[in-house]
Amino acid sequence: MEPRDISMPSDALDQTLNEGAAQAADSTTNQTPVTEPEAAPAPAESTPAESEASAAAKPQEPATKEEILASLKVISEKEPAEITNEEVSRLKQQFYAIRNEEQRAEREAFIEAGNAPEAFEPAADETEEAFKALLATVKEKKAEQRAAIEAEQQKNYERKKEIIAQIIEMGSDVDNANRFFQQVRDLQNDFKEIGEVPAPVAADLWKSYQEAVEKFYDQLKINKELRDYDFKKNLSEKELIVAEAEKLRAEEDVIAAFRRLQELHEQWRAIGPVPKEVREEIWGRFKDISADVNKRYQAFFEERKARERENELAKEALCERIEAYEFDKLSTYAAWDEMTKLIIAAQEEWKKIGYASRKSNNALFARFRETCDKFFAAKAEFFRDMKDTLSRNLEKKIALCERAEALKDSTEWRKTADELAALQKEWKTIGAVAKKHSDQVWRRFLAACDYFFEQKKKNNSGTRRTERANLEQKNEIIDKLKALDLSAMNREEAIKAVKDLQAEWQSVGHVPFSEKDRIYEAYRAVCNELYQRLDISQRGSRMASFENTIKEIGNDENRLYRERERLMRALEQRRNELQTYENNMGFLSAKSKNAGSMLRDMERRVQRLKDDIADLEKKITVIDGKL
Numbered sequence: 001m002e003p004r005d006i007s008m009p010s011d012a013l014d015q016t017l018n019e020g021a022a023q024a025a026d027s028t029t030n031q032t033p034v035t036e037p038e039a040a041p042a043p044a045e046s047t048p049a050e051s052e053a054s055a056a057a058k059p060q061e062p063a064t065k066e067e068i069l070a071s072l073k074v075i076s077e078k079e080p081a082e083i084t085n086e087e088v089s090r091l092k093q094q095f096y097a098i099r100n101e102e103q104r105a106e107r108e109a110f111i112e113a114g115n116a117p118e119a120f121e122p123a124a125d126e127t128e129e130a131f132k133a134l135l136a137t138v139k140e141k142k143a144e145q146r147a148a149i150e151a152e153q154q155k156n157y158e159r160k161k162e163i164i165a166q167i168i169e170m171g172s173d174v175d176n177a178n179r180f181f182q183q184v185r186d187l188q189n190d191f192k193e194i195g196e197v198p199a200p201v202a203a204d205l206w207k208s209y210q211e212a213v214e215k216f217y218d219q220l221k222i223n224k225e226l227r228d229y230d231f232k233k234n235l236s237e238k239e240l241i242v243a244e245a246e247k248l249r250a251e252e253d254v255i256a257a258f259r260r261l262q263e264l265h266e267q268w269r270a271i272g273p274v275p276k277e278v279r280e281e282i283w284g285r286f287k288d289i290s291a292d293v294n295k296r297y298q299a300f301f302e303e304r305k306a307r308e309r310e311n312e313l314a315k316e317a318l319c320e321r322i323e324a325y326e327f328d329k330l331s332t333y334a335a336w337d338e339m340t341k342l343i344i345a346a347q348e349e350w351k352k353i354g355y356a357s358r359k360s361n362n363a364l365f366a367r368f369r370e371t372c373d374k375f376f377a378a379k380a381e382f383f384r385d386m387k388d389t390l391s392r393n394l395e396k397k398i399a400l401c402e403r404a405e406a407l408k409d410s411t412e413w414r415k416t417a418d419e420l421a422a423l424q425k426e427w428k429t430i431g432a433v434a435k436k437h438s439d440q441v442w443r444r445f446l447a448a449c450d451y452f453f454e455q456k457k458k459n460n461s462g463t464r465r466t467e468r469a470n471l472e473q474k475n476e477i478i479d480k481l482k483a484l485d486l487s488a489m490n491r492e493e494a495i496k497a498v499k500d501l502q503a504e505w506q507s508v509g510h511v512p513f514s515e516k517d518r519i520y521e522a523y524r525a526v527c528n529e530l531y532q533r534l535d536i537s538q539r540g541s542r543m544a545s546f547e548n549t550i551k552e553i554g555n556d557e558n559r560l561y562r563e564r565e566r567l568m569r570a571l572e573q574r575r576n577e578l579q580t581y582e583n584n585m586g587f588l589s590a591k592s593k594n595a596g597s598m599l600r601d602m603e604r605r606v607q608r609l610k611d612d613i614a615d616l617e618k619k620i621t622v623i624d625g626k627l
Contacts, residue, residue: 080145111380157197171216235274245289258297312356315364394433404448471511571616578609
């Protein structure tokens with residue numbers, strides 16, 4: 001309905017003036033939203049939370065620097081208003097995650113090549129330069145946009161101040177207020193249509209505008225029909241705002257709901273008063289909806305803060321874990337490989353942990369990266385040192401080969417045999433060499449030793465007759481053991497007879513090497529049979545005797561500790577001997593002329609040593625039980 005200038009009686013005019021003043025006062029009281037005074041958020045700005053909340057809706061991420069560069073180029077060609085900070089920030093983070101990984105790989109390769117870490121300079125990257133240029137373009141566009149927005153907001157501010165001044169001037173003319181009604185309405189529409197103003201002055205500007213309009217309505221001499229029409233239209237517009245605000249309760253995007261609520265509050269402020277009887281009710285509905293949306297917004301940030309705190313603690317624990325690793329105690333390839341697996345596993349675990357708070361995330365990553373860099377630098381140093389060590393070991397072993405080759409034609413059998421044995425012991429003390437040289441240098445050393453001992457064997461053929469005589473004597477002892485008539489003597493006599501023949505066996509010298517295994521197996525078989533018939537257990541009897549000795553010691557802890565130390569020394573000696581024999585068996589794995597028979601002899605000795613070790617461990621356990 002168009003406004004009309006209607007003359008009315010003085011008493012009706014006074015009633016209208018009183019109602020208008022009361023409604024204007026009510027408008028001042030009831031039209032302030034729960035969040036007033038507030039300024040609309042800057043349109044070009046975005047928060048980390050908005051980025052995070054909308055991350056799930058993003059399209060598939062670019063996988064390479066070139067794809068990221070292409071995406072940024074598309075963005076740089078858009079209008080400034082279409083470019084969002086979170087989109088640019090995301091591409092920048094993805095690009096430099098890839099670029100930083102490239103530089104890390106370059107640095108590790110540089111260090112592993114034997115260069116000093118502090119001398120590393122990353123290679124120039126044309127893609128990175130192009131990426132930086134596009135970033136600068138986007139930044140310049142956004143800066144121009146912000147400048148234009150700020151200039152426009154300042155212009156709007158000046159225009160709205162002029163409108164307020166005009167309304168104040170019209171409201172001051174009491175006699176002509178009715179005539180100015182349509183002009184004030186037009187000025188109100190102009191005020192609504194003018195865009196945003198600078199945020200710092202928005203609240204005060206709105207307050208001045210509201211006061212000017214209310215003052216004008218207080219003075220307005222207008223008929224009730226026009227006023228009710230205006231109230232009804234305002235109520236309809238506010239009902240629409242409340243209905244749209246209600247939908248925000250179900251909006252899944254909390255950030256979008258909050259921002260839309262701010263826009264609705266701006267619209268609410270721009271709408272005039274409504275009938276007095278519904279003012280409290282409609283404002284209460286809008287206020288309650290606003291409170292719910294604000295609570296969801298606050299809860300979102302609290303949840304995000306708690307999640308970031310959990311991530312921060314997880315990253316701190318991961319930093320502490322790898323910082324506790326002792327890199328300086330790693331001395332073998334296997335140890336470094338095992339530690340490398342732990343470091344790489346920690347890096348994979350780090351990648352799975354989300355962001356910590358902004359103030360701590362970068363510091364934690366720098367701390368984690370520093371420890372990883374220290375490890376890989378130490379590893380590179382170790383491998384450089386090991387390369388030098390392997391080279392020195394090879395030189396030492398070649399020198400031993402040359403000494404063995406110089407001795408292989410000697411006819412000073414005893415002296416040379418001792419010297420070669422000493423060379424073999426020295427060989428064992430030298431560490432490993434590079435795998436590609438290991439077999440070659442060992443075969444060279446073994447060939448020189450085998451040649452000498454083969455010549456020595458031929459020279460010592462005169463000892464064969466003695467060995468044959470010893471063989472016959474041992475066969476006779478076996479026959480005597482078999483011929484023992486255990487039923488004709490008591491157990492003690494039988495055991496003594498067995499022990500005497502065993503002592504005689506031990507006194508007999510070597511037999512021919514080819515007969516050594518066979519004669520020993522025959523001797524052991526007949527002894528085992530006699531042990532079973534006489535219920536003799538050598539190891540069992542020794543253990544029983546030892547347990548009796550421990551019982552006699554009683555609770556004398558000093559003697560028990562001394563006995564335990566003696567057994568520990570014996571155990572260590574047996575273990576060293578066992579390791580020596582096992583190493584020698586490894587040497588004999590190469591095919592030499594006498595390797596087979598010597599290997600069988602060493603296997604028997606190894607078994608005896610293992611049995612002795614088991615007995616010693618049992619004795620130590622008995623003492624530990626007493627202590």
